[in-house]
Amino acid sequence: MLHKDRLFPADPGTRDLARRLFAEVEKLPIVSPHGHTDPRWWGENPHFSNPADLFVVPDHYVLRMLISQGVSYEALGIGEARERDPRKIWRTFAEHYYLFQGTPSRLWVDHALSEVFGLTERLSPKNADAYYDRIAECLAKPEFRPRELYDRFNIEVIATTDGALDDLHWHQQARDSDWNGRVVPTYRPDAVIDPEAKGFAAALDTLGELTGCDTGIWQGYLDAHRARRSFFREMGATATDHGHPSPRTANLAEAEAAALFARVRSGKLQAGDADLFRAQMLTEMAKMSADDGMVMQLHPGSYRGHNAAVLSRYGADKGFDIPVAVNFTEGLKPLLDSVGMEPDLTLILFTLDETTYSRELAPLAGAYPGLKLGPPWWFHDSYEGIRRFREMATETAGFFNTVGFNDD
Amino acid sequence: MLHKDRLFPADPGTRDLARRLFAEVEKLPIVSPHGHTDPRWWGENPHFSNPADLFVVPDHYVLRMLISQGVSYEALGIGEARERDPRKIWRTFAEHYYLFQGTPSRLWVDHALSEVFGLTERLSPKNADAYYDRIAECLAKPEFRPRELYDRFNIEVIATTDGALDDLHWHQQARDSDWNGRVVPTYRPDAVIDPEAKGFAAALDTLGELTGCDTGIWQGYLDAHRARRSFFREMGATATDHGHPSPRTANLAEAEAAALFARVRSGKLQAGDADLFRAQMLTEMAKMSADDGMVMQLHPGSYRGHNAAVLSRYGADKGFDIPVAVNFTEGLKPLLDSVGMEPDLTLILFTLDETTYSRELAPLAGAYPGLKLGPPWWFHDSYEGIRRFREMATETAGFFNTVGFNDD
């Protein structure tokens, strides 16, 4: 099922070169600085429950493809009237597995089935039940628990993504255990930065309680961020992460920013305030990163929850986040005028708009000491996507203004 | 003139694979669901008049290239003082045929000359007259008439594109004949949807007369569309087609839509009304498609008649339609919130803005059950264009959210 030269060039000369390069890196440990594994995996080391909950239900790449071809969320274990038998969900997946031809999802699933579970024939309705049984049997064994897989996969360090209000107790539990894996949290403060996020006001109240800072005023609010960043660093964090609708930034004068915060805090927003506040906060986060050394990651340009009915019925992260065009050159200027030349800032830019690779991102990262380019993200974390990134970014940014691997 | 491996990869291994794949599909019948053949061809089965009127005068790809290099419209048989000798037009074409190096037009013309007319040397001033004679001689024979070519080309079905007010009599004539080819119309209502189209008010009067609906009011106007769609379906239509300046859609409340229609109908448009009405009508057409099952095709983003002088002197479709950037993610949201999750909708999206393939179209079609991606369109219906489409769309949309061949 897995061709040993998959993803390598077809031409024998370059294929041979690719084999030799791959052999040099194949056994290196995995350093995974950004991802979305569940911290509970590392703190509690539970058994994964069943094949459907591992491969299907939580994977928004898998969900969206099945939904796009007429499968219902319910049949995939989501929604009030959802299918509750994981074996039936697995069968639905197997029945539609042909849909993934030519997609990274098939590469990933084929790889996992083959390399992790020893299932070397492609998933199909014919073998669905047998595969379900085999995987379920594996998952019941200790060596298929998260920590054991971490060791088996030769991971050196893995980062999770954690809300600003998170107490990081799973991280604490992992550190308190006798396991030697290195799992670090990442400061993701979107819920206390985006005035349009659900429960924003209450979140700021909690932020104040957790830190003892007065989150009723601008400086107190910034101090509260500093306090949480410090707590995250104590728990091993080296980075922050920010998901914004656009890469727009702002750098308002102190009084203006304080007045904007007052409006945002009171919920009495004027038109444009929410967007301006998010823009201002990117610059504030960059300033703090220049101070405390936390690497800042920016993931902009996704129109989240694009379909109103899906969002209200099934919730967020259900496959309906759709990219939009973005403008880094003009958007980032206020932030970069403020701290872009700081030697201690590292701001890693990600994009879903590939046109920005050669037009904006490589020229920006190829000039500003504070900028680096993240690897291809989300839809573009794929064979063709990685090729396009390298073809469009390397000549201008070089290799040293880009960063490595992600398990996003 | 035609290399048997043209368009195949140069590397022997993948070339061999390409040959084997091509051999499997080469003899399959042609299913052509969208195109612009003249219905009269199928109804009357006339002889094509002469080589210039077949290959040069009506082909806006050929025209624009010749115009771009200084040939006049008149020399190509267009305009008041036009050349009326088709042989002279053909010679002008032959004289400038070197301009088409590297373009799909040359692939098409070389293919037609060689495969249809047995002319295997490349067209040039030297052979222009002999070629003209040979083609003219062929065109006079019965086996070079449209229906005979349909059979020779192994076409299974072909769709034309027809105005909403068309009586489809050529289609009727084809059905009434003893010929067994399948030619179906397509409902293209732009002229009764675009308030800026010439003769819009009169067209709506006619629409009312044809259907017996009151096209003076919003609901009557919608009913008239339903009636014409029904008539087209009776005549074999399976699809509608829409050429809009942008993919913007709207989903106004009933009263708002009725008021907008009233302004549009009376010709007393406010700023933005024409665009908003087109946007609203895309959603209405999608709703009707979800009801009556007609596949909806959207061809947006061409700035039609870009040069004012060319447009006024020589008319539409003369090679001066230039693409613009489009925004599907935000533009389609109102339509998709309305009917995007309907299992009975099939909306096929085309684009002239290739940046939307990976950024917007593949993510949208890879999520919404109602969406599919059309093949590369117009300028991008080419070797490199098709390759880019597959490289940029397949990993996210898969193969099953895209559709097949067009003779556009």
Added chain:
Amino acid sequence: MLHKDRLFPADPGTRDLARRLFAEVEKLPIVSPHGHTDPRWWGENPHFSNPADLFVVPDHYVLRMLISQGVSYEALGIGEARERDPRKIWRTFAEHYYLFQGTPSRLWVDHALSEVFGLTERLSPKNADAYYDRIAECLAKPEFRPRELYDRFNIEVIATTDGALDDLHWHQQARDSDWNGRVVPTYRPDAVIDPEAKGFAAALDTLGELTGCDTGIWQGYLDAHRARRSFFREMGATATDHGHPSPRTANLAEAEAAALFARVRSGKLQAGDADLFRAQMLTEMAKMSADDGMVMQLHPGSYRGHNAAVLSRYGADKGFDIPVAVNFTEGLKPLLDSVGMEPDLTLILFTLDETTYSRELAPLAGAYPGLKLGPPWWFHDSYEGIRRFREMATETAGFFNTVGFNDD
């Protein structure tokens, strides 16, 4: 260090074809119609001063990469407290030369070191001093002066880029000499066209003095342009060049344009006036080109001096010019409605926004007789950039609507 097949395809069949094609053009003379060599080189034929001033200090590609990795401008010989020892600057360059892996800068420098100076091992800290000595020794020899290199490189003609107010005395000196090289100036009037350029009012005063035209009024100002263009033509110029923030054009009625000029001339600009004036002047320049036959080159879409601190401390052209998205289809329409169909206009379009190649530029150049496409510019003047240009533009524009080589 230089692989003889560098930049050729890996597949043996196409590589062989590439070799044969290259052999046919390798010895042809260089025709360089656009570039930024210093006219003094040709007028005075001085020795180049030292390796750092030749390879490092004036090269904004080299500067930006080093700055992006934390090297200071001062260490590169720029700024008040700058390093003044060129050998030390050269060592800094050598120490960081590994950063240029995968970039065109390395191809250029490797090529120059090897082919011009016979230094066939890659530059590194180890050989930095020896290389410095060897290059310095060469530069002291007569055969390494500009005119001798012109002859050695088999250049047939080279164009410089010169301000509208320039007296072109270096060009005169070159013409007066007994050297037979052909060096021609190019009319670059940005400083007397952009109301936001430093010293704009004074520049217009000078323009009036130089030409005897009344640059206080619109028609006098246009006449002054005509006079300077005429002077440039007498000095051998065949072209003009225009660097604008965007490709927006305008074609105002005479009275409107005169009123706009009056505001611009008096410095009492209203919002949008500067942009509108630049837009209007592109059309005026195109009209003059249609009259006097000078080829017009447009280089739009760079956000110049993106970082405020770098701009104010170190000046322009220091690596912080970042591309933005542009809109040629709508931007150029006024100009093209005015003179786009003129047989005597040649307007060459360049872009930093590669998305416009297939979406806008190839369709425009493939229709308008007055338009041609320039080669890939700046960041895109690279292996991958040239490949993308040909893949995205050729099928629609053909080869004959594009132009050749640049030394930009």
